Amino acid sequence: MVRAMNANPVSGPPEKTAEDPAEEQGRTHFGYREVNEAEKPSLVRGVFQSVASRYDLMNDLMSGGIHRLWKAAMVDWLNPRPGIKLLDTAGGTGDIAFRVLERLEKQGHAGEGPKAPESHVIVCDLTADMLAVGRDRAIDHGLLKGLSWVCGDAERLPLPDRSVTAYTIAFGLRNVTHIERALAEARRVLKPGGRFLCLEFSHVVLPVFAELYDQYSFKVLPAMGAAVAGDRDSYLY
Numbered sequence: 001m002v003r004a005m006n007a008n009p010v011s012g013p014p015e016k017t018a019e020d021p022a023e024e025q026g027r028t029h030f031g032y033r034e035v036n037e038a039e040k041p042s043l044v045r046g047v048f049q050s051v052a053s054r055y056d057l058m059n060d061l062m063s064g065g066i067h068r069l070w071k072a073a074m075v076d077w078l079n080p081r082p083g084i085k086l087l088d089t090a091g092g093t094g095d096i097a098f099r100v101l102e103r104l105e106k107q108g109h110a111g112e113g114p115k116a117p118e119s120h121v122i123v124c125d126l127t128a129d130m131l132a133v134g135r136d137r138a139i140d141h142g143l144l145k146g147l148s149w150v151c152g153d154a155e156r157l158p159l160p161d162r163s164v165t166a167y168t169i170a171f172g173l174r175n176v177t178h179i180e181r182a183l184a185e186a187r188r189v190l191k192p193g194g195r196f197l198c199l200e201f202s203h204v205v206l207p208v209f210a211e212l213y214d215q216y217s218f219k220v221l222p223a224m225g226a227a228v229a230g231d232r233d234s235y236l237y
Contacts (some may be wrong), residue, residue, distance in 0.1 A: 010208065028177050030204060032234065040177045041153065045127050047234045050093070052129040054229040056093055061228060062235075071170060073197045075099045078166060087164040087189060089154050089182075090172020091123035092130035092136050094147075102141055122164070124150045124157065125176075155181040164190045165197030170199040 032042050050190045052059065059067050075192050080086065081101045088096045104119050115220045131178045135139070138147060152158045154176050177183045186196050204210040218236070223236025 015192065017235045037177050039145050041126065041235065044175045048125075048127040049129045050231045051225075051229050051234050052093075052127065052133050055130065055132060055133065056095070058229055059237070061224060067171075070199060071095055073101060074168065074197055075103060075172060075226045078195065078197055080104055080119070080166070081226060082119055084119045084121075084166055085164045085191075086121045086155060086166045086168065087124060087157070087159065089124050089186070090126070090175065091158070091168075091170075092125045092174060094123055094128070094134035096168050096170050097121045097123045097134075097140070098141060101146060104146075111168065118146070120146050120148070122148050122150055122159070124152045124154070124159075126151070126153055154184060157189055159189045161188055162168055165191055166195045166197070168197045168199075171201070173198055173200050207209075 026037055028037050028040055029035075030040050035043060048055070063125075074096065076084075078100065080103055082104060084100070084104070086097075088098055088100075091097055099118075100121055123131065123134060125134075128151050131151055135149055138144070150158060154172065155178055167190055169182075173179060173182065190196065205212050222232045222236040225231035229235070
């Protein structure tokens with residue numbers, strides 16, 4: 001599910017709402033178990049360090065390639081134009097960044113001209129191994145300009161206030177410890193009128209499909225992870 005909204009020039013984080021009881025007690029969720037809040041970033045980092053080299057292949061296998069359509073739809077919603085300053089958080093292997101840059105390149109070839117405003121995409125991810133895979137892919141794609149890679153936490157972005165015109169996060173919001181802090185950081189780095197887009201899973205509505213999805217999630221995906229990525233536990237998470 002894609003969510004898009006405009007950033008308004010307001011100060012301070014959004015109003016706090018009722019939180020999960022586990023978070024109120026200094027505990028949070030890591031998959032289907034509770035852990036101390038301080039533990040979660042390193043646990044998440046460990047998962048993605050383990051699967052980085054097979055991450056894109058596993059995404060294709062797990063979703064039957066549908067994740068590519070979801071990400072393409074997200075970029076359609078973003079509708080990037082020359083001059084965009086995009087922060088792609090939890091951007092890992094560069095899927096969203098590459099799509100945006102390729103869209104901008106096509107616009108240039110279609111007549112935007114060499115004087116079009118300069119665009120830039122920043123990929124920020126908690127895991128250095130994922131960024132390394134992304135940088136290698138960027139070189140393979142010949143994407144060497146207008147792209148930078150930053151190892152950082154979505155809850156403490158290493159960017160100045162009001163420095164980007166768009167913020168995207170695809171399948172990453174669930175991995176942060178405090179979602180409200182990540183959203184506050186997104187608001188902080190966005191310029192007034194900037195755009196926020198989040199691509200994330202939702203709940204299955206029909207009970208019959210929910211049961212099938214649970215069976216797939218807890219039996220098929222871990223087995224696939226063990227066979228292809230050599231890591232069952234990460235794909236159980």
